[in-house]
Amino acid sequence: MSTDRTRRRGLLLVNTGNGKGKSTAALGILVRAAGYDFSIGMFQFIKSAETRYGEHIAAELLGVDIVPLGDGFTWLSEDINADRALAERGWQRVREVIEAGTFDILILDELTYCLTYGWLEEEEVLRVLRARPSWMHVVVTGRNASPALIEAADLVTEMHLVKHPFREQGIGAQPGIEL
Amino acid sequence: MTERTPHTHSTGTGVPDSSAQDHSGQDAPRTDPLQQPTVTRLANGRQVPIPRQKRPGPYRVPPRAQRHGLLIVNTGDGKGKTTAALGVLLRAYGRGMEVGMYQFVKRLTNTGEHRVARRLGVVMEALGAGCTGARSVTDTDIARARAGWQRVQGVLAEGRYDVLILDELTLPMTWGWLDEQEVVEALRGRAQGTHVIVTGRHAPEALVAAADLVTDMRVIKHPYRSEGLKAQGGIDV
Numbered sequence: 001m002s003t004d005r006t007r008r009r010g011l012l013l014v015n016t017g018n019g020k021g022k023s024t025a026a027l028g029i030l031v032r033a034a035g036y037d038f039s040i041g042m043f044q045f046i047k048s049a050e051t052r053y054g055e056h057i058a059a060e061l062l063g064v065d066i067v068p069l070g071d072g073f074t075w076l077s078e079d080i081n082a083d084r085a086l087a088e089r090g091w092q093r094v095r096e097v098i099e100a101g102t103f104d105i106l107i108l109d110e111l112t113y114c115l116t117y118g119w120l121e122e123e124e125v126l127r128v129l130r131a132r133p134s135w136m137h138v139v140v141t142g143r144n145a146s147p148a149l150i151e152a153a154d155l156v157t158e159m160h161l162v163k164h165p166f167r168e169q170g171i172g173a174q175p176g177i178e179l
Numbered sequence: 180m181t182e183r184t185p186h187t188h189s190t191g192t193g194v195p196d197s198s199a200q201d202h203s204g205q206d207a208p209r210t211d212p213l214q215q216p217t218v219t220r221l222a223n224g225r226q227v228p229i230p231r232q233k234r235p236g237p238y239r240v241p242p243r244a245q246r247h248g249l250l251i252v253n254t255g256d257g258k259g260k261t262t263a264a265l266g267v268l269l270r271a272y273g274r275g276m277e278v279g280m281y282q283f284v285k286r287l288t289n290t291g292e293h294r295v296a297r298r299l300g301v302v303m304e305a306l307g308a309g310c311t312g313a314r315s316v317t318d319t320d321i322a323r324a325r326a327g328w329q330r331v332q333g334v335l336a337e338g339r340y341d342v343l344i345l346d347e348l349t350l351p352m353t354w355g356w357l358d359e360q361e362v363v364e365a366l367r368g369r370a371q372g373t374h375v376i377v378t379g380r381h382a383p384e385a386l387v388a389a390a391d392l393v394t395d396m397r398v399i400k401h402p403y404r405s406e407g408l409k410a411q412g413g414i415d416v
Contacts, residue, residue: 011402011414015259019394025259027266028292033413035291035298053238055266058273062295105413116221137414144221154406156399157257163393171247171391175238176271176342177374 005104005135011154012129012138016112016145019159020178026107026139027055034062038104043094045087046070046110054176069093070110087119101133112142112149126152240274243341243372249391250366250375254349254382257396258415264344264376265292271374272299276341281331283307283324283379284347290416306330307347316354324351328362338370349379349386363389 013029015022026042033040042059047068059066069090091114097103114120126148129138140149150156165171220226240246251267253260264280271278279302280292286309287293296303306327308320331345351357363385369375377386387393402408410416 008411009408011408011411013258013414014399016399017397019396020392021253021259021263021266021394021396024266024270025263027269028259028262028264029414031265031269031295032262032291032416035294036412038413054270054273056273058269058299061273061299137411146222150399153400154402154408155258156401157259158397158399159257159259159263160255160395160397162252162254162387162395163390165247165249165391171249174246174249174374175240176274176276177249177251177267 005133008135010132010134010136010138012152013140014145014149014153014156015139015141015159016143016150016156017158017160018143019161020164021159022141022143023109025157025159026109026141029105029137029139030059030064030107031062033105034059034064039102040064040105040107041097041103042066042107042109043090044068044070044109045090045114067093083117084119087114090114091120091125095128098128098132098136098138101136103136105137105139106132107139108141110142111140112145115146115149116142116144122146122148238274240276240341243338243370246372247391248369248371248373248375250369250389251377252349252382252386252390252393253376253378253396254380254387254393255396255398256380257398258401259396260378260380261346263394263396264346264378267342267374267376268301268344271342272301277339278342278344279303279334279340280344280346281306281327281334282346283327284310284350286310287416291413321351321356324356328357332365335365335369335373335375338373340373342374342376343369344376344378347379348377349382352383352386353379353381359383359385362386 015025030040030042042064044066047053047070049068051068056066070086094108098106111125115122115125130152132138145156253263268278268280280296282303282305284307285305286307288305293303293305306323308323311320328351334340334343348362352359352362366375366377367389382393403410
């Protein structure tokens, strides 16, 4: 499988829905892509830089940096302007790596929340995503993907919750599975 | 196998991990003195769900004897069944857990996930005889699926893994190559504390009934269907 950029059609993938598997499937793409030595960037818009999840540790072993951009307390924050500023700072970084063509595969984890809450201008985000290099694959995750984002995407999957142990059995999140 | 020690993490915040119960009862009212987001309604008039953010760690993997091994099923026609299982594999590996993956239909071992598994020293075996989409089923397909299941049955009982992925196991079940009841029984009887992830379309009802967590991956849009694009390295294989 070639990493030749001229022969590749870059896709915009969206993993949305209320079920488990949005970020997790993006991590699966990271695994596959690492196998072919693609350059991979993963930016997490909500996850806190303070926390190291299982994926951060393992991705480092694969030579992939997962960059948390959020403060992890976004919904607990008292200052909506601070949330917006944080999201905008994160988006600036992402825009730079898109325009510079730094990565073959770029994962924008939980980006949809920034759009839903109006912290980022959706039009601007979609414009930058559409204008990305033709070979660049982008994966966007998060609930409530907007119709405009779905329209712009090549592949959209809705992860639909059928049965969940948090809900039905009161079993909490487990390290290695959810974290 | 590279030498690894179990990872434990301290966030340095000194915050005790008392928020594990935050995930229970998703519809419970939020009791923290929280600021509501400015946008609370979607364009279609529905309430914006408020994603719950845990306080960061520290997280610790409980010993097998003390944890509830989950049976997780990723099904549906959409992309993301195997891919999400691979994501869990990565996470669990990062937590220092023993992970293994057995693929019931796939035959190829030069795919991205196999390359990474070799690099990390993770057991990943393709037990299948290849996709039968464009050819007729032979006795070899059935024999390989049955032989693969014999092996995996042993693995399930022995409890070597913290996370065991049985990729596309639903397919030989659906096709009648494996006895559905027998498979579900063996999954239920798995070693204490083993998380098992079963992937594949058309998860049989008995499997869904036995599972703790089931996700249906639905196609909203897929270019391989609408534009005839081929599977791409890094994304699909």
